[in-house]
Amino acid sequence: xxxxxxxxxxxxxxxxxxxxxxxxxxxxxxxxxxxxxxxxxxxxxxxxxxxxxxxxxxxxxxxxxxxxxxxxxxxxxxxxxxxxxxxxxxxx
Numbered sequence: 001x002x003x004x005x006x007x008x009x010x011x012x013x014x015x016x017x018x019x020x021x022x023x024x025x026x027x028x029x030x031x032x033x034x035x036x037x038x039x040x041x042x043x044x045x046x047x048x049x050x051x052x053x054x055x056x057x058x059x060x061x062x063x064x065x066x067x068x069x070x071x072x073x074x075x076x077x078x079x080x081x082x083x084x085x086x087x088x089x090x091x092x
Contacts (some may be wrong), residue, residue, distance in 0.1 A: 011054065011066040014073050026078035030085015043078040047071045 004013035022043070029039040054065040 008026060011070065014067075014069045016070065019073060019077055022074040023077040023081040026079075026083075027082025027085045028054065029078075030082040030087075033086070033089060034082070036082065036086075039082060040075070043075050047074060050084060 001013040004010040004016035010016040051065045
């Protein structure tokens, strides 16, 4: 499944409403000129932590951890957002 249309699908689809948040966080990181390496490392570490939390609790109110393509898409969207923020800053 590519796009989650219901909350119950959010961890079984590649893209969900949280994908927008990952992109926005990347955009913010780019706009504040956060260094790419540490920012991307933080995004990856967050995905690992999220997997652990979702696998062991109902903290996020989901049925289990998200699928790997979703986690990869989240990091890729973060990176895209950061690149766009960086490009915005360099456009004069």
